[in-house]
Structures are given as structure tokens and as C-alpha cells.
Amino acid sequence: MKCAIIGTGNIGLDLYYKLIRLNLFEEIIFFNRNQNSKGSKFCRKKKIKLYSGGAKILKEKISDFKIIFDATSALGSVKTMKLIGKHIKNKYYINLTPSKIGKYIVPFKLKGKVPQKINLITCGGQSTIPVIKQLKNKLKKNLISVELVSSISSVSAGKATRDNVDEYLNTTEKAISEICKIKNTKVMLNLNPSIPPVNMMNSLFLELKENINKKMEGEIKKIISNVNKNIKKYIPQYNIKFFKPLKNNILRITVRVVGQGDYLPTYAGNLDIITSAASQISQLIYEKENNSK
Amino acid sequence: MKKKIILSDVSLRDGNHAVSHQIDKKIISEYCNFCEKIGIDVVEVGHGNGLGASSLSIGRSKVKDRDFYLLARSILKKSKMSIHSIPGFSKIDDLSKAIDLGVDIVRVGCNSTDIDITKKQIDYCFKSKVEAWGVLMMFHLVLDKDKYLDKIKFLVDLGIKNIIIMDSAGYMLPSDIQKVFKKIKNKFKVNLGMHAHNNLGMAIANSIISISSGGTILDSSIRGFGAGAGNAQLEVLATVLKRLKHDIKLNFEQLYDFAEYFPKLCEKKVNYENVFSNPENILSAEHGIFSGFSSKVDYFSKKFNVSKIEAFKAIGEKKLVAGQEDLVMNILYNLKNKKNKKSKIKK
Numbered sequence: 001m002k003c004a005i006i007g008t009g010n011i012g013l014d015l016y017y018k019l020i021r022l023n024l025f026e027e028i029i030f031f032n033r034n035q036n037s038k039g040s041k042f043c044r045k046k047k048i049k050l051y052s053g054g055a056k057i058l059k060e061k062i063s064d065f066k067i068i069f070d071a072t073s074a075l076g077s078v079k080t081m082k083l084i085g086k087h088i089k090n091k092y093y094i095n096l097t098p099s100k101i102g103k104y105i106v107p108f109k110l111k112g113k114v115p116q117k118i119n120l121i122t123c124g125g126q127s128t129i130p131v132i133k134q135l136k137n138k139l140k141k142n143l144i145s146v147e148l149v150s151s152i153s154s155v156s157a158g159k160a161t162r163d164n165v166d167e168y169l170n171t172t173e174k175a176i177s178e179i180c181k182i183k184n185t186k187v188m189l190n191l192n193p194s195i196p197p198v199n200m201m202n203s204l205f206l207e208l209k210e211n212i213n214k215k216m217e218g219e220i221k222k223i224i225s226n227v228n229k230n231i232k233k234y235i236p237q238y239n240i241k242f243f244k245p246l247k248n249n250i251l252r253i254t255v256r257v258v259g260q261g262d263y264l265p266t267y268a269g270n271l272d273i274i275t276s277a278a279s280q281i282s283q284l285i286y287e288k289e290n291n292s293k
Numbered sequence: 294m295k296k297k298i299i300l301s302d303v304s305l306r307d308g309n310h311a312v313s314h315q316i317d318k319k320i321i322s323e324y325c326n327f328c329e330k331i332g333i334d335v336v337e338v339g340h341g342n343g344l345g346a347s348s349l350s351i352g353r354s355k356v357k358d359r360d361f362y363l364l365a366r367s368i369l370k371k372s373k374m375s376i377h378s379i380p381g382f383s384k385i386d387d388l389s390k391a392i393d394l395g396v397d398i399v400r401v402g403c404n405s406t407d408i409d410i411t412k413k414q415i416d417y418c419f420k421s422k423v424e425a426w427g428v429l430m431m432f433h434l435v436l437d438k439d440k441y442l443d444k445i446k447f448l449v450d451l452g453i454k455n456i457i458i459m460d461s462a463g464y465m466l467p468s469d470i471q472k473v474f475k476k477i478k479n480k481f482k483v484n485l486g487m488h489a490h491n492n493l494g495m496a497i498a499n500s501i502i503s504i505s506s507g508g509t510i511l512d513s514s515i516r517g518f519g520a521g522a523g524n525a526q527l528e529v530l531a532t533v534l535k536r537l538k539h540d541i542k543l544n545f546e547q548l549y550d551f552a553e554y555f556p557k558l559c560e561k562k563v564n565y566e567n568v569f570s571n572p573e574n575i576l577s578a579e580h581g582i583f584s585g586f587s588s589k590v591d592y593f594s595k596k597f598n599v600s601k602i603e604a605f606k607a608i609g610e611k612k613l614v615a616g617q618e619d620l621v622m623n624i625l626y627n628l629k630n631k632k633n634k635k636s637k638i639k640k
Contacts, residue, residue, distance in 0.1 A: 147349045149619050154407050162410050166385050186348055189381040193406035193434055194612035203619035205349040243622070250349060254623060 001025050001286060002064050006055060006080055007071035008032040008039025010158055010264055011096055011271055015069060016048065017262035018279035024286045029065075031058045055083040066289065067092045067282055073160040074099040074167045092285050094118045094278050097160070098167040104175045106130055107280040108230055114285055121175040122168050123270035124150040124187060126277050127202050127255050131227045131240055133180045135206065135251075138223060142212075145184035146176060147205040152189070153197035156268035165189060199258050200269035206251040217244075224253065234280040235273055236260065297540045299510045300531070301335040301486065302328055303524060305365070306377055307512075310341035310520030310585045312559070314354040318364060320558060321356065324515075325368035327551045331544045335373045335398060337512075338365040341520065341585065343377030343402075345387040350619045358387070362394045373397040377428070380410050385417055392421050400457065402428025404614045405435040408444045415451050426455040428488075431614055433464040433581050436473070445477050455484045455510060460499065463492030463522060463578040467502045478507035486510025489525045491517055492570055492578030496525040501533060515555050521584020522574035528552045573601055580609025589621040597629035604628065 003025050005012045012030065019028050030043055035052035043050040051057045058068070062084060068091060070077045077097040084093075095102040095118060102119030108130040120126060128148055136143055152161075161168070172187040184207075192198050212220070224240050231238045237258035245251055259265070259272030266272075305324055309316050321338070328336045339361055340346045340354045347354040354361070365374055375398035376391055388399065399418050401411045408429060418425035427448035435441040448456055458473065474485055487503035489496040489512070500511050513530045517523030528548055534541045573587045582605060594604045607624050 149348075149350045149617075151617055151620065157407075162407070163413070165380050165410050166413060169381075169384050170386075188346075188348065188350070190614065190617050191381070191404070191407045191410070192612065192614060192617065193404060198611065201620065201623075203350060205619075207349060243626075252622075254619075 001066045001289065002027045002029070003067040003069065003282065004029050004031060004058055004061075004065045005069045005071055006031045006058060007076065008037060008043060008050065009071060009160070010268075011275060012069070012071035013039060013042060014263040014271060015071060015096070015275040015278055018260075018275055019282065021262075022279060022283055022286075024283065031055065055080045059084050059087060062087045062091075065091065067094065067285060069094045069096060069278060069282075071096045073097055074164045077101055088116070092116055092118065092282075094120065094281060096120050096274055096278055098122055098164045098171050100171070104179055105281065106179070107234065107277050107284065108227070114281065114288060118281060120274050120277050122172045123152070123200065123257075123273050124148055124168070124189070124202055125172045125175045126273045127200070127238075127257050128204055129176060129179055130231060131224060131253060131255065132176060132182070132204065132206075134223045134227055135220065136180045136182060138219060139206075139208065139212075142209050143182065143206055144209050145186070145207040146180070146182050147186045147188075147207075148172065148176070149188045149190065149203045149205075150270070151192050151198065151201045151203075152270040153200070153267050154191045154193045155195075155197050156200070156264070156270055157191050197265070197267040199256055199267050200273075202255040202257070204251075204253040204255070206253070208249045208251065211248040212245070212251075220251070235269075235276040237266070237269075238273075295537070295539045296509065298504060298534060299334045299486070300527075300541075300543075301337060301375070301510055301512045302333045302514060302527060303337045303488070303512050304514035304518045304527075306337040306339050306343070307341060307519035307524055308514055309339070309354065311518055311523065313588070314340055314347065314352045317355050318360075321361060321364050322368060323558060325365050325372075327547070328372050329369055331547045331551070332542055333372050335375050336365065336369055337375045337377060337400065338362065339376050342382055343379050344391055345383035346379065358391065359394065362391060362396065366395050375400055375426075377402065378414060379403050379430075380414050383414075385413065388414055388417060389421070392418070392423050396423065398424045398426060400426045400428045402430045402457070402459065404431045405429040405441065405444050406431070408447055411448075412451060415448075415453065419452060425453065426457060426486075427451075427453040428457045428459050430459045431461045431581075431583065432458050432473075433460065433462055433469075434612070436465075436469060439476065441473060442476065442480065445481055445483070449481050449483055453483070455486065457486040457488050457510065457512065458503070459488040460490055461520075461583045462581045463490030463495070463574070463584055464581045465489075465499060466493070466495060467498045470499045470502050471506045474503050474506035474508050484509050486512060488512035490519065490521055490578075490584050491524065491526075492522040492574045492584060494570060496523070497529055497533060500525045500530055501537070504534075504539070515552055518555070518559075519584075521577060521587050522570035573605070576601060576605040580605045581612075582608055583614060586613065586618065586621060589618050590625070593622050593625040597625045599625055599628045599632065
């Protein structure tokens, strides 16, 4: 099985190292547009196979690949889809940009069916949706609104992130609403200029209709530790913490994401959680395809 | 007569920080009427952190954005109405709704270090034919090595004609202001404004020196009503400007009357006492932290029993910026744990 990665920015290169570590795929080939970019130079130096003709070249070679990772930008992914959209039957397209293309997926507890076009939502979404969903299942209608504040280091926010703040907020809010079935969601994003850079941190505020009792608090703690364990499987330094309610009807949970330091530095947990999720999903696809053979 | 100064009043926006965003409709309507009557040029309204920022983590506003803007709009005729918008809190969708309600000026800002994220909203304002100003918040973060010149260039290249230098932390001194304003005016054709905070007692001095160094816009608020130790106090500022023979066309009698009445109006409504620079305001400025954090630090330092001096130092080291109010709890919680560990070792 072969994979294509479109885009040789931070995300694409970090994903490459994760896929190499999986050691499942015959070949991983890059496609980008600018042969003089930093990413192109890096590929040549490391002798990584690269075509700098953009998605057009990919379209010509598309029959070689089973999985296509799009690590361009929100706008880039729309352009890619225009070019290759008709040629990806029986293939998987994994969207690592904040654009709307694909079905929202968090690999946590993803079993059996893998959709053909996959959207990895956003870093805030990937980091917190599993815990929000599990808590919603438990709290049911008592959970009336969710607020997520994500802080990421300024240096880990590349041009694509900066150009796409609005898409980031919209996509994250929509994904939380849809997947967790919560109407009232609010998402905010902060860039932190501190040097040395801070790790990615998410604060969740869950607003409840009625206070929870001691027994419920215990059950919530159990759910949180379970989610923690499961996500640590693909991103080891992921950490959820529960704080006792400040005001009685507001639960506070923080999620810290420290990256694995493959191509990107460890503080860029916001990017690592996306590449980790993509790599985890590609492993599920590999297992599924091999089982069906 | 010296040059005309544009007076921009931020009481109904920055003041919201001072009362946990509880400014109500009575205050909005009385204050807007006052500004209109005495001749304030620009009146900024809304949640302390601007458009779309009402939230559990920062604080929910008593009056929703839409109702706030509609009420102010119905009163402000001669005075222009402005709003503050920080991408990351607000979205284009929010901006579009606000523009539909008839906002005159959108002051798009974010921390100076990351000013490039304002591009989309600024472009959107221009496309919608609404005046957009650029706001460089937490300006002290880009003081070093004249980093601010690149940030100004970025805004000027987008087509911005008015830029506010926002000393969110109340950190800067008159000598900083003088240097910054002169350098910018030398290099760029742009109108500059000063938004001062009074943590170190410098709000009036900083505002005045910004004018003698080329600035033409001043932010201020009645009685200094604003985050932390408050802003430049409107009635003091106006009096000093008059003495310096600037062209200030305010009705001073009504100004002083209202300044006297304002604390009474607030006391009843929002439990607000006139601001002084408390030790926590001084400490936050010393460590370059956004003024609005003080109340959170006060609350959690008591809760976790850590000293305020240690607390502000730790937060300063993390360079927290406005919007990261949620992290104050975590940092102080960790401080408490560290302290407990140390005392256990001693035992």
C-alpha cells in the first residue's frame, strides 16, 4: 500500500516521520508546488521522494496510491479536491487542513467503518471531542453548553493557522455540536508569544443545568481517566485533568497536549495531535484493507 | 491653538473589565447621552474583550453584544460608535452582524506579537466599507529591538490609517512612549493613538507625551473606569489638554458634573468603587501582565494561599496574554503544589 502526502510544510513532514515509524506502507511520496521551498530542500537533503508539480502530477499518478493525505491549507484542499475529487473512488482522502471537506473523525473508538473522505477537524477538536462526547453521554440533558479555550504557542502557529483562525473556530464549534450533539458551543483561540514556547493547552467549561453529586463526580473522573488512557495510545503525552467545580454548575477540565517531537518540536502539541490522528487512522485503514483481502 | 485631538472614550468597553462585564442598559444609555452631549468624538462600547468575547472563561456580559450595540447606536449621532474586535474571540460572522447594526468604526486588534491574524477582519471591514483601525495590544511585548516597526508596517500595508498603541499592561513609561511615537511618525504616514493604563500612575503622562511626540488620538475613560488600575482619566486628561492649549471643544461643566455623578450611578448598579492602583495592579504592570488579570489572581491566590508577589512573577514568566484568564488557576495551583512539596521536604 502506498501513500501520498500533499504539502511539504510542518504538518506534512511531521506526518511523514509518523508514517515511517508505523512501518506499514511500501512507499510514501510527497507532492508540493514550490521546488525551492524549505520543505522541498528538506526532502532533497533527506532523499525523500517528491514531485513539485502540485496536485496535477498527483492526478496523473493517482492510481498508485491508496491513501492521500492533504496537508496544504483550507484553500489548498479545495483546489486539490477540484482536481482529484473524481479520481478517488476506492481510495481514502485524509484532510489535515481546517477546510470543510470530509466527514469529521476522531480516531478514538473508531471501529469498523472508515469513511472515504476524512476530516480531522482541528487541534482543539481532536484534543477535546472524545472527552466531551463521553461526558455528554453520561450527563445527557443536564449538560447545556460547552466552551473551549485553546492556547497555542505563537511559534507553532504557522501561516495556514494564522490565515484560518475563522475557519478554525467555525469548524471546531460545528464538529463539537455535531459529534457530541450539543447545541450551545463556543470556541476561542489564543496565541501565546512566550519564549520558551508553551505547550498546547485546552480549557473546557461545561455548564450544567443542575449541580452534580459526589457519586456523579466519581463517575466523571472515571470517564476522564478512561479517555486519557485511550488517547495516550497514539499521543503518549496527552493529559486530561479535572478540577472540582468552581461554581457548582460549571465543570472545568483542562487538556494538555505535548507532541512527540518527530519533525515538529514537542510544544507544538496542537499540530502533533493532527498528525498523530492521521497516522492512527491510516493504521486502521491498513488493518481493514488487509483483513478484507 | 495647537492641533485637534480626537478623543475616544472607552468607558463602556474597557470599563466593563472593572465590573466583570456587568455594565447594564441604564449605564449604557446614560453614558452615551453624556458623550453625545459634551462632544466626545468616538465612543467604544461592548464586552471588555470586545466582540464575541462574552464567555464562561472571561466572563459573560450582562448586556449581549447585539443589544449593547443597538442601544448605543440609537443614542449616538454626532459621536461615532466604535467596537473592539479580537480575532480568535470574534469571528467574521460576528463582525458582519455588528456592521449590519451600524457600527461606525471597528477597532481590530490583538497582541502585538501576532498582529498578522487581524488581516482577514481588516480586509472584511474595508470590503464592507466600514472604517477599520488597527490596535496593537500588549504593546510592551514588541518594544525590544524596535520590533514594533514591522507590526506597524504590516497594518499600514493593509491600508490602515489609524493605529492605537495599547499599553494593556500599564507597563510603559513616558520615555518609551516618546521614542516609539517619534520613530513611527518618522517612518510611516499614519495617525497614532495612545491607550494608556494607570498601573504605574503614568496614564496621563503617557497620553500627553504621545501627543507631543506626534500622536493625534487619545483613549480615556470617565474616572479612569477600566481594567486593572483603570485608563487615563477623561476629566483630568481634558483639563491638561486645555491648559496645553489644544483644541478641545468639550463642555467642561457637564463633564465635571457627570464625573461627580458617575461613581454613584455605578455603585448602585454594578458595585464599583473608584479605582486606585492597588499593589496587584502595580505587580501586574511590573511583570508586564494584562491589567484585567488582577481580579482572577486575587481570587486564586487567596484560594490556594500563595503570595501575590510569587503569583504575578509566575504568570509574568509564562507571558500570559488577555484571553488566557483560564490559565491563572492552573499556574497558581501548580505554585501551591510546589510549595507543599517543599514544606514536606523540610519536615
